[in-house]
Amino acid sequence: DTGVSQNPRHKITKRGQNVTFRCDPISEHNRLYWYRQTLGQGPEFLTYFQNEAQLEKSRLLSDRFSAERPKGSFSTLEIQRTEQGDSAMYLCASSLDAGTAGNEQFFGPGTRLTVL
Amino acid sequence: LAKTTQPISMDSYEGQEVNITCSHNNIATNDYITWYQQFPSQGPRFIIQGYKTKVTNEVASLFIPADRKSSTLSLPRVSLSDTAVYYCLVGGTGRRALTFGSGTRLQVQP
Numbered sequence: 001d002t003g004v005s006q007n008p009r010h011k012i013t014k015r016g017q018n019v020t021f022r023c024d025p026i027s028e029h030n031r032l033y034w035y036r037q038t039l040g041q042g043p044e045f046l047t048y049f050q051n052e053a054q055l056e057k058s059r060l061l062s063d064r065f066s067a068e069r070p071k072g073s074f075s076t077l078e079i080q081r082t083e084q085g086d087s088a089m090y091l092c093a094s095s096l097d098a099g100t101a102g103n104e105q106f107f108g109p110g111t112r113l114t115v116l
Numbered sequence: 117l118a119k120t121t122q123p124i125s126m127d128s129y130e131g132q133e134v135n136i137t138c139s140h141n142n143i144a145t146n147d148y149i150t151w152y153q154q155f156p157s158q159g160p161r162f163i164i165q166g167y168k169t170k171v172t173n174e175v176a177s178l179f180i181p182a183d184r185k186s187s188t189l190s191l192p193r194v195s196l197s198d199t200a201v202y203y204c205l206v207g208g209t210g211r212r213a214l215t216f217g218s219g220t221r222l223q224v225q226p
Contacts (some may be wrong), residue, residue: 033214041218045215106162
């Protein structure tokens with residue numbers, strides 16, 4: 001399978017704990033995005049990498065959230081001191097910066113986080 | 117960012133053609149119109165993209181009038197497996213982040 005993969009698929013944690021999610025993009029894609037989706041809503045942008053550089057962050061990304069893409073390949077999203085409001089589906093997407101028109105991003109299956 | 121408005125939900129029956137219209141009155145000159153489909157517990161999936169007139173691929177058609185203030189996604193002969201949420205997005209070339217609205221929940225019944 002050469003699509004975007006995310007691990008774990010599900011995570012249940014207690015309030016106050018730290019969690020880390022991993023995303024493996026499509027191998028030749030240089031752009032990687034993180035989104036968060038709550039029930040009944042569309043995905044909301046969190047942050048974006050071009051290669052290893054984090055170029056854009058949403059104001060949704062509080063200081064408890066940190067994302068890395070150390071070698072320009074896989075990425076991790078860490079949430080520290082989780083709160084119940086962090087419960088959501090965390091989606092990763094990747095795209096190829098080919099300079100052409102288009103917003104085609106390829107999404108992974110997501111990691112569903114439940115904070116108790 | 118151009119704001120989009122689309123119906124919250126639609127119902128259809130198998131074999132029918134479904135048209136979902138999206139309005140985007142503030143679309144900018146360099147904005148493209150893109151539609152994504154999302155099944156429960158999955159990430160969104162690209163369906164189709166266009167700039168003007170009509171675009172057709174193997175799963176859908178996209179109709180864009182001359183003023184580009186709206187667009188219509190057309191799904192021919194839907195089946196039960198087309199039950200999903202459909203998102204209309206507007207953005208320019210090379211936009212880094214996608215801005216999703218709440219989408220249209222399409223329910224296809226037998």
